[in-house]
Amino acid sequence: MMLEIAGLDLAYGDAxxxxxxxxxxxxxxxxxxxxxxxxxKTSLIRTIAGIHKPRAGTISxxxxxxxxxxxxxxxxxxxxxVAEGRQIFPTMSxxxxxxxxxMLPRARAQAKAAMAQIxxxxxxxxxxxxxxxGTLSGGEQQMLAIGRCLMGQPELIMFDEPSLGLSxxxxxxxxxxxxxxxxxxxxxxxVEQNVALSLAIADKGYVLxxxxxxxxxxxxxxxxxxxxxxxxxxx
Amino acid sequence: MxxxxxxxxxxxxxxxALVLCGILLAVLLAxxxxxxxxxxxxxxxVLYFAYTGQAxxxxxxxxxxxxxxxxxxxxxxxxxxxxxxxxxxxxPWVGSLAAMVVAAAFGAxxxxxxxxxxxxxxxxxxxxxAFAEFTRIGFDHFPWVxxxxxxxxxxxxxxxxxxxxxxxxxxxxxxxxxxxxxxxFLLCHRLMRSKIGYYWLxxxxxxxxxxxxxxxxxxxxxxxVLLSSAMTALGGVFYAFYYNNLFPEQIFSMERSVEIVxxxxxxxxxxxxGPLLGAFVLTVLAEGLxxxxxxxxxxxxxxxxxxxGVCLLAVIVFLPDGIWPGLRRLLGLxxxxxxxxxxxx
Numbered sequence: 001m002m003l004e005i006a007g008l009d010l011a012y013g014d015a016x017x018x019x020x021x022x023x024x025x026x027x028x029x030x031x032x033x034x035x036x037x038x039x040x041k042t043s044l045i046r047t048i049a050g051i052h053k054p055r056a057g058t059i060s061x062x063x064x065x066x067x068x069x070x071x072x073x074x075x076x077x078x079x080x081x082v083a084e085g086r087q088i089f090p091t092m093s094x095x096x097x098x099x100x101x102x103m104l105p106r107a108r109a110q111a112k113a114a115m116a117q118i119x120x121x122x123x124x125x126x127x128x129x130x131x132x133x134g135t136l137s138g139g140e141q142q143m144l145a146i147g148r149c150l151m152g153q154p155e156l157i158m159f160d161e162p163s164l165g166l167s168x169x170x171x172x173x174x175x176x177x178x179x180x181x182x183x184x185x186x187x188x189x190x191v192e193q194n195v196a197l198s199l200a201i202a203d204k205g206y207v208l209x210x211x212x213x214x215x216x217x218x219x220x221x222x223x224x225x226x227x228x229x230x231x232x233x234x235x
Numbered sequence: 236m237x238x239x240x241x242x243x244x245x246x247x248x249x250x251x252a253l254v255l256c257g258i259l260l261a262v263l264l265a266x267x268x269x270x271x272x273x274x275x276x277x278x279x280x281v282l283y284f285a286y287t288g289q290a291x292x293x294x295x296x297x298x299x300x301x302x303x304x305x306x307x308x309x310x311x312x313x314x315x316x317x318x319x320x321x322x323x324x325x326x327p328w329v330g331s332l333a334a335m336v337v338a339a340a341f342g343a344x345x346x347x348x349x350x351x352x353x354x355x356x357x358x359x360x361x362x363x364x365a366f367a368e369f370t371r372i373g374f375d376h377f378p379w380v381x382x383x384x385x386x387x388x389x390x391x392x393x394x395x396x397x398x399x400x401x402x403x404x405x406x407x408x409x410x411x412x413x414x415x416x417x418x419x420f421l422l423c424h425r426l427m428r429s430k431i432g433y434y435w436l437x438x439x440x441x442x443x444x445x446x447x448x449x450x451x452x453x454x455x456x457x458x459x460v461l462l463s464s465a466m467t468a469l470g471g472v473f474y475a476f477y478y479n480n481l482f483p484e485q486i487f488s489m490e491r492s493v494e495i496v497x498x499x500x501x502x503x504x505x506x507x508x509g510p511l512l513g514a515f516v517l518t519v520l521a522e523g524l525x526x527x528x529x530x531x532x533x534x535x536x537x538x539x540x541x542x543x544g545v546c547l548l549a550v551i552v553f554l555p556d557g558i559w560p561g562l563r564r565l566l567g568l569x570x571x572x573x574x575x576x577x578x579x580x
Contacts, residue, residue, distance in 0.1 A: 051446060075449030087444035089437055100437055103430070104449045152449060 002027045002156060002187050003048070003079075008057035010040075010047050010211075017043040018054070019211040025156070025204075030178070030188045032202035032219060034195045034232060040211040041191040042084060045158045048189075049081050050074040061156075076104050080154030084161045086145045090134025094125055097133045097144055101151030110153060118147040121177070139170035146177060157181065158189040163197070175201060195232040199223045207232075252568050263413055267406045275405055279477070281518045282412040283470065288498035288510030289419045290466035295496075296505035297423075297432065298459035299439030301356065304345075304363030306491035307370055308338040308464040312471025313481050317388055318380050327401040331472040335465035341366065342464030346457045355442075364489065371487030380481075388479040401476040408477045415473065416511070419466060423507055435459060439505070467495075490540075497543055501550045503557025512559050517546060 003025040010018035018040050025031045035041050046052050048059055050071040059067045061077055089097050098118060102111035119126035122143040128136060133144055142162060149157055159178065163171040171194065179201055182188050192198035199205050202219035207228065215222065222228050267275055287309065294300045315337045316330030325333075345366050349359045375383040396403045398411070426432045434455045437445040446452050475481055485491070502513025521539050528535055554561060563569060 049447065051443075070451070070453075071446045072449040072451040075447075081447045083443060083447050087441045087447065089440040089444065091440060092433075092436065096433070100433060100445075101448055103434070148448065 001025065002029075002062060003189075004060045005048070006058050008044070008047065008059065009055040010043055010052055011055055017211050018047065021057070021208075021211070021213055023206050023213065023216070025187060025189060028182070028185060028187055029203040030182050030190060030201055030219075032190045032192060032198040032205040033208055034192055034198060034205060034222075035208035036232075037193070039208040041208055042160055043211070044208070045081060045160050045189070045191055048074070048158065049079065072104075075152060075154075076106055078106070078153065078155040079158070080149040080152050080156070081158040082145050082149045082160065082162060084164060086138075086141045088133045088136075088141050088144050088148070091132055093130050094133055094136070094144060095129045097148050098125075098151050101148035102153075104152055107151060107153045111151065114151050114153065118150055121180070122147055138166055139173065142166060142170070142174055143177070146174075146181075150181075154186070156187045156189065158191070160191045161193060162190075163192060163194045171197065195228070196223070199228075249568060251566075255566065255568070260417070267409055272405060275409060277518060277522050279405065279409050279412060280522075281515050282409070282416050283473065284494065284498045284514035284518055285511045286412065286416045286419055286473075287467055287470040287495045288502070288514050289416070289423060290463050290470060291495050292499045292505065292510050293423065293426070293466065294459050294463035296499055296509070297426070297439065298435040298456055299442075300456060300459060301360045302363040302460075302463070302492075303360045303489075303496065304365070304367030304492050305463075305467055305495045306487050306489070307341060307345075307363070307367035308467035309471040309474060309491060309495075310367075310370065310374065310481075310483070310486040311338045311341055312468025313475035313486055314374065314380050314386065314471075315468070316472040317386055317475040317481055321386065321388065322379075326399070327472065327476055328399070331469055334468045334472050338464045338468030338471070339461045341370070342460045343457065346460035350453045350456050364492070367487055367489070367492060371483050374483035374487065383483060385480055385482040387481075388476065390479050408473070412473060415469060420507060420511070427507065431455065431458060493543075497547060499557075501546055501557060503559030506557070506559045508563075509557050509559045512562070513557065516558065517543065520546070 001024040005024070006022045008018050008021040009016075021040075021044060023031070023033075033041055033044060043052065047054050050066075050069050050073065053068050057067070058065060061079065064077075066074060066077065089100065092100065095115075098115055099111065102108055102114060107114070119129075124140055125143055125147060128140065133141065136144060146162075162174050162178070166174065175197055178188060178190065182201075190198050190202065199219040199222050205217060205219050205222040206213050207215040207222065215225070215228065217225070223233075266278055270278065287305065290308075291302065291305050294302050312331070312334040315334040316327050319325040319330040319333060320327055345363060348354070349362050354362060374380060380386045396407050398407060401411075426435075434445070434450050437448070437450060438452055438455060442452055471486070474486070497517055498513030499510040500513065501509075501517060502511065503509030521542055524538065524542050528538060550557060
């Protein structure tokens with residue numbers, strides 16, 4: 001297992017956000033975490049990233065205990081995230097946004113090569129390299145957020161709702177990009193409300209409900225499961 | 236004109252901007268020759284607000300941390316250097332080092348409390364006010380520095396020019412403050428283009444995203460607070476030795492903090508020229524208003540404050556980015572005419 005989580009508990013004051021969450025992410029896999037709004041998906045990602053400190057439980061990355069490590073240390077291990085709502089720096093140019101992604105020691109040396117790769121992958125970004133990021137379209141901003149994360153040379157990328165607020169065509173484009181990243185050898189955690197699409201590309205899926213994992217299985221199994229179909233796919 | 240050493244400072248700055256900066260500096264250098272003592276005192280006030288505004292701007296304009304209690308650092312700086320001088324005869328320059336350390340230590344306390352426990356935005360601002368206020372009350376009851384009765388420095392030889400002991404004429408203080416302002420300007424100019432400047436910008440624009448990229452946001456926010464408080468303390472030292480009297484009620488007051496904040500907001504937050512321009516516009520207009528009112532025989536206490544309020548409203552409504560970004564466009568100093576990011580200067 002690349003990432004292993006056992007018995008993770010997180011609370012905001014009295015509100016329990018994660019309750020005994022355990023899951024494993026194998027190397028080079030796509031793991032989807034699905035669930036309704038408020039199920040704890042974003043809390044889970046933010047806890048892995050070191051933004052929230054769990055009350056109990058452990059997170060280990062390649063055998064190393066990373067529970068409670070500060071954010072920048074987690075990043076430096078090669079765990080990147082593409083946060084919800086894109087979170088680009090609006091007044092910085094596209095190129096500056098990308099450069100910001102390569103500030104970590106592990107990434108600085110390869111920054112030039114990485115940028116060339118990202119521009120090859122998302123030619124629209126290359127065209128707009130000097131433009132302020134705030135003036136990009138929603139889809140372009142999502143590409144920029146992904147590119148910026150890649151600049152940090154991650155080995156595991158956590159996507160939080162990458163399809164949020166995008167048109168169906170752009171959603172497809174984003175998912176194609178995710179699949180391409182996976183093919184290039186990256187491990188991916190995908191948190192999504194778009195259950196059908198994310199389970200379709202996932203090796204493994206977990207269903208979160210009220211902070212608890214209520215179901216898990218391969219992407220295909222879950223897609224075929226009656227309860228999932230009923231609760232999340234409206235079938 | 237860009238030799239190898241100048242290149243470090245001028246790299247990427249349009250030639251036109253350099254020329255205009257040179258002219259501005261020349262005018263400021265020559266000003267004492269042409270101005271009477273009243274106008275010189277107004278110009279000193281302008282530079283004082285420009286300098287402290289620049290220092291405040293490091294925290295708010297660059298790193299996005301709103302402090303409404305910068306009078307804390309002014310007061311601490313002023314009292315530290317003045318008390319060391321009075322009680323132990325410690326040279327004010329040495330004293331200003333101590334002043335910066337003391338102010339930075341208080342800044343560190345405020346910053347640590349806020350950033351460690353995730354207090355941001357308005358709540359951070361409230362915390363800065365609280366610190367300034369209880370320090371004010373503390374100094375009211377601190378007999379070593381005169382308590383509420385104030386601390387007074389001996390006024391000796393107005394005509395002297397004793398830079399070493401900071402005793403001398405207004406002209407000397409003017410040049411000293413000009414040097415401070417220029418130094419702060421150059422420092423900020425460098426910082427804006429450095430790694431730390433970009434980190435600050437990232438934190439200001441989207442702290443979560445900055446954190447997600449592995450920026451140690453706690454550390455860089457602390458750097459901003461430390462630098463800003465230490466710089467502000469130097470302004471306080473100047474204040475102490477220029478005015479020669481210190482009262483907790485005045486120097487730590489909320490009003491002082493707000494005066495510092497107004498210049499950069501009106502001039503343009505997060506820009507280099509904003510604090511300068513804002514200080515100039517506000518001070519000159521406020522003084523002009525005062526003269527006008529007294530010429531008309533009207534005594535309206537609080538008129539200046541009302542005027543500040545009107546200025547602030549006008550800027551918020553008509554020029555939400557402040558005066559400088561618009562003026563920069565007028566002067567043709569925007570680097571790229573296209574839709575590129577407009578942030579520099």
